[in-house]
Amino acid sequence: MSHKSGASGSYTLSRKAKWFSSWNSYLFVLPALVFMVIFIGFPLIYNLIMSFQNVNVYNLSGKHDFIGFANYMKSLKDPVFYTALQNSVVFTVLSLFFQFTIGFALALFFNLKFPGRNLFRSLMLLAWMLPVVISGTVFQWMMSGDFGVINYFLQTLGIIDHPINWLSEGSTALLGTVVANIWIGIPFNMIILLSGLQGLPDHLYEAAKLDGANRLVQFRHITLPLMRPTILVLLILGIINTFKVFDLIFIMTSGGPVTSSTVLPIYAYQMSFTTLEFSQGASVSMIMFLILIVISIVYLRMSSKEEVH
Amino acid sequence: MTKTKWRSAGGTLIGILIMIVFLFPVYWMVKTSVTPVTELYHNPPHILPVAATFESYINNFVRNQDMIGYIGNSFIIAAGTMILSLLLSVPAAYALARLSIKGKALIMISVLSIQMLPGIMMAMPLYIMFSKVQLIDNFAGLIFADLIHSLPFAIITLRPFFLALPGGLEEAAKIDGCNKFTSFTKIILPLVKPGLMTVGAFCFLFGWGDFIFALTLTSSNEVRPLTLGLYRFIGQYGTEWNNLMAVATLAALPIIIIFVSMQKYVVGGVTAGAMKD
Structure with a gap:
C-alpha cells in the first residue's frame, strides 16, 4: 500500500x-x-x-596446549616437505607451460573460420568437465606398464624400446600425473584464450595486412600485446589451481612410489589423515595457503598495473 | 572462392584430427568398457573394438548392485549441492549486483579469495568439526562441504547476469505494486534464467565430481558417492580395467548428458566463472 x-x-x-x-x-x-x-x-x-597447538588423534577431545611455531618448525625441518614443495613446483610449472602453449595454439586454430569449429570447441570442454577421478583412472589405465596403450603408441613410433611402468617408477610417476593434468587443463586454457582472441578488433589486423605484416609479425605485435591481460589472469589462476591439485595425483599415484610424486596437498593430507597429526597437517596447509596468498598479491599488483597502462 | 573453400575444408580436417587425438582417452575408456577380458590383455592392443560385450556393465550394475547405491548417493549429493548453492547464491548475487549494501567490496573480495583455498585445507578442520556434530557420513555434511567451492563460484558467475539487466526494472515493479522481494522473484529472476541454468549445471557437476570431501568426510558406503566408489574399486579389482572403465563410463554419463543438452549454457559458464573477477 x-x-x-x-x-x-x-x-x-x-x-x-x-x-x-x-x-x-x-x-x-x-x-x-x-x-x-x-x-x-x-x-x-x-x-x-x-x-599452533598440539592436536592429534589421541588428544582430540581433550585439552590442547599452544606450542607456538613448533609445528611449523617441524614441517620446515622435514625433508619430505621440501620434496613435496619441489614436486609441487615441477608439477605446476610443467602443467601450466604445456596447458598454456597447447591451449594457445588450439585457440589460434579454432579462431579460424571453418565448418564444425563450434562443435569441436565444445567437445574439447568435455575433457575438462569430466570428474577428475574419471580422467585420473583412465590415464592410469592408459599408462599401465604391461598393457597400457601409451606404451604401445610410443613403441610403435619408436620413441621407447621397452614398456615403462610410468606410474610405478619413481623417475616417471610425477611426469605421468603431469601429462594427465595437461590433458585436463588444455580445454580451459583454450576456451579462455579463444574468448580473448574473439574480442580483438579486426581492423588492426586488416591495417597490418595492408602494411604487409605477415602472420608472425601480426601475432607478435598485435595479438600478444592485446592478449596480455587475459594471459596474465589465466596464468595466475592456473598457478593457484594447479598448485592445489590433490585428487588427480591421489588417484593416480597416491604420491608414490615413496614420495616421488608427493605434492604439498598430498603431504598435508598424509599428515592430517594418515598419520593423524592434525596440528602438523594444519601447519602444512597454512604454509601452502601463504604461498597462494603471495601469488595472489603478485597477481593483484600486476593486474592493477595493467589497468594503469 | 575455391581457395577459401579448400582452406575451410582443410580446417575441418585438421579439427577432426585434433579431436581424434585429444578425445582418445574418452574413446579408450568406452572401448575398454566393452572389451571382453580375453581381449583386454591382448598384445599389441586392438585400437578398434573386437567382439564388443556388455559383460562388465552387467557385472557391475546388474549382478553386483553396490554401484547402484553409489550412483544414488551421487545424485543426492549433486542435486543437493545444486539446490542449496542456487538458494543461497541467487539472492546474494542479486543484492551484490543491484542493491546498495555496505561492505559490498569486502564481500566480493572474500568470495573471490575463497576460491583460492585448497580443498585439503578445508577438509581437515571440517572433519574435526563435523565429527563433533554428527555430520560425518551425512549427506548434509557432504553438501555443505561441496558448497565451499560451488557457492563462491555461483555468486561470481551470477552477478554479471544481474548487472546486465537494464536499470529501472525495480522501479517499474514498484509502481506495479511489488515490494523488494516480489519484484525479485517475479520480475528479476525470470530474466536471468540462462544464468540460473549455467550455474545450476556447474554446481551439479561440482557435487557429482567431488572427491576430496567424499574421501575425508565419509566412512561408510551408505553415503559414499560414485567417485569414491570408483576409487575404492581400483584397489579392489586391481587390473580388471574393463570393469573399472564400465564404472567410469557410467559415472561420466550424467556429465555427458548435461553437457550435450545444455551446451550453450555450459560453454558460456566457463568463461564467465573464470574471468569476471
Missing part, C-alpha cells in the same frame, strides 16, 4: 535510493554470508588455531 502511494506521489531520488538501501536489502545476502562464516570462516580460523 505505502509503495503505491509513494509511486503515485512525487517519485524522488531519495525515495528510490531508500528502496535499494533499506535494511531488508541485507536479507538477500544474509543466508550466504551466514553459511560462509560457519562453513568457511570458522574452519579456516580453526585450522589456524590448530596449527
Whole structure:
C-alpha cells in the first residue's frame, strides 16, 4: 500500500535510493554470508588455531596446549616437505607451460573460420568437465606398464624400446600425473584464450595486412600485446589451481612410489589423515595457503598495473 | 572462392584430427568398457573394438548392485549441492549486483579469495568439526562441504547476469505494486534464467565430481558417492580395467548428458566463472 502511494506521489531520488538501501536489502545476502562464516570462516580460523597447538588423534577431545611455531618448525625441518614443495613446483610449472602453449595454439586454430569449429570447441570442454577421478583412472589405465596403450603408441613410433611402468617408477610417476593434468587443463586454457582472441578488433589486423605484416609479425605485435591481460589472469589462476591439485595425483599415484610424486596437498593430507597429526597437517596447509596468498598479491599488483597502462 | 573453400575444408580436417587425438582417452575408456577380458590383455592392443560385450556393465550394475547405491548417493549429493548453492547464491548475487549494501567490496573480495583455498585445507578442520556434530557420513555434511567451492563460484558467475539487466526494472515493479522481494522473484529472476541454468549445471557437476570431501568426510558406503566408489574399486579389482572403465563410463554419463543438452549454457559458464573477477 505505502509503495503505491509513494509511486503515485512525487517519485524522488531519495525515495528510490531508500528502496535499494533499506535494511531488508541485507536479507538477500544474509543466508550466504551466514553459511560462509560457519562453513568457511570458522574452519579456516580453526585450522589456524590448530596449527599452533598440539592436536592429534589421541588428544582430540581433550585439552590442547599452544606450542607456538613448533609445528611449523617441524614441517620446515622435514625433508619430505621440501620434496613435496619441489614436486609441487615441477608439477605446476610443467602443467601450466604445456596447458598454456597447447591451449594457445588450439585457440589460434579454432579462431579460424571453418565448418564444425563450434562443435569441436565444445567437445574439447568435455575433457575438462569430466570428474577428475574419471580422467585420473583412465590415464592410469592408459599408462599401465604391461598393457597400457601409451606404451604401445610410443613403441610403435619408436620413441621407447621397452614398456615403462610410468606410474610405478619413481623417475616417471610425477611426469605421468603431469601429462594427465595437461590433458585436463588444455580445454580451459583454450576456451579462455579463444574468448580473448574473439574480442580483438579486426581492423588492426586488416591495417597490418595492408602494411604487409605477415602472420608472425601480426601475432607478435598485435595479438600478444592485446592478449596480455587475459594471459596474465589465466596464468595466475592456473598457478593457484594447479598448485592445489590433490585428487588427480591421489588417484593416480597416491604420491608414490615413496614420495616421488608427493605434492604439498598430498603431504598435508598424509599428515592430517594418515598419520593423524592434525596440528602438523594444519601447519602444512597454512604454509601452502601463504604461498597462494603471495601469488595472489603478485597477481593483484600486476593486474592493477595493467589497468594503469 | 575455391581457395577459401579448400582452406575451410582443410580446417575441418585438421579439427577432426585434433579431436581424434585429444578425445582418445574418452574413446579408450568406452572401448575398454566393452572389451571382453580375453581381449583386454591382448598384445599389441586392438585400437578398434573386437567382439564388443556388455559383460562388465552387467557385472557391475546388474549382478553386483553396490554401484547402484553409489550412483544414488551421487545424485543426492549433486542435486543437493545444486539446490542449496542456487538458494543461497541467487539472492546474494542479486543484492551484490543491484542493491546498495555496505561492505559490498569486502564481500566480493572474500568470495573471490575463497576460491583460492585448497580443498585439503578445508577438509581437515571440517572433519574435526563435523565429527563433533554428527555430520560425518551425512549427506548434509557432504553438501555443505561441496558448497565451499560451488557457492563462491555461483555468486561470481551470477552477478554479471544481474548487472546486465537494464536499470529501472525495480522501479517499474514498484509502481506495479511489488515490494523488494516480489519484484525479485517475479520480475528479476525470470530474466536471468540462462544464468540460473549455467550455474545450476556447474554446481551439479561440482557435487557429482567431488572427491576430496567424499574421501575425508565419509566412512561408510551408505553415503559414499560414485567417485569414491570408483576409487575404492581400483584397489579392489586391481587390473580388471574393463570393469573399472564400465564404472567410469557410467559415472561420466550424467556429465555427458548435461553437457550435450545444455551446451550453450555450459560453454558460456566457463568463461564467465573464470574471468569476471
